[in-house]
Amino acid sequence: MSDLPGVITSHRYGKDLVRVVRVVRDKTADGNEIHHIIEYTIRALLDGKIETSYTQADNTCVVPTDTVKNTCNFFAKTSPHVLDPSAFALHLGTHFVTRYDHISKCYIDLSSHKWSRISVKGVPHKWSFVRDGNEKQTVSLVIDAADKSDLKAVLTPGLKDLHVLKTSGSAFENFWRDELTTLVAVQDRIFSTSVTATYTIPLPPNLPLSIDNIPLIAKELNFPEIADKVRQDTIEVFATDESASVQATLYNTCQKVLVSCPAVTEISYALPNKHYIPVNLSAFKLDNGLGYEGGAEVFYPAPDPSGWIEATVARKSTLHKL
């Protein structure tokens, strides 16, 4: 035992903010050229028998973070899953824990930036894209390879920075009132938020995680289809729910996703309540609908503060296994 006062209790390291774009040059069924593009920002962290790099300045166990970055670029070129963020993360993470004996845990967090194909006179263009929104698909993956012959993965895809706003169909009433309450109940208000969602997809028990099984896992689960459904459910419930509160709409959205995506065992949302404050125009003898009925037309979009509402809803039938 050393005389030092502290003992290291956790460690991990790797590369953050690895930015990579991959162009896939493909052909359609009738032989025409078609390109696909994906843009990732990746964080890849490693853990394992690396303690001596911290405690004894021993770098022999350190796979350099530069190599971690190179691996992201190498896989962007070689992985058959590069266009599928969840399968790509699985491929990258499985590589790190199988390539290095002393690495027993890997954390991959990535976001995929939005590039949508441009349509010209209704025809999708073969190689032109538009950044039509700030929204990202995300993946968070933890692979535990304490037993190298039985890799355990927790895969949590999601989305973030999906900005939505509705000008009606949102109330907030009957809330707790006390001596510090000034909020006025409203039957009709603007509801706006920037959606962050994360959801858990357990890997199929019949397909143990390995590099070879990733194509089968990706095919069986169809991650892009689930991502599309989650996004669509999110914006549809947002639009159609007669919202009693951000909390209630969040919960209804979770339930909709659990119905439409059987592979999802739990889903979490974090929703800032971005306040739009009706401007008082009474000095100009203008009624801007400041009362309970709402109907205001001129608002101040308050940059801060915002409410912050989050929750996780788990599928009942899988709860006992969590």
Ligand SMILES: O=c1[nH]c(=O)c2[nH]c(=O)[nH]c2[nH]1
């Ligand atoms: O939907 C809402 N939930 C709240 O918890 C809350 N609190 C608040 O001031 N306004 C709102 N709106």
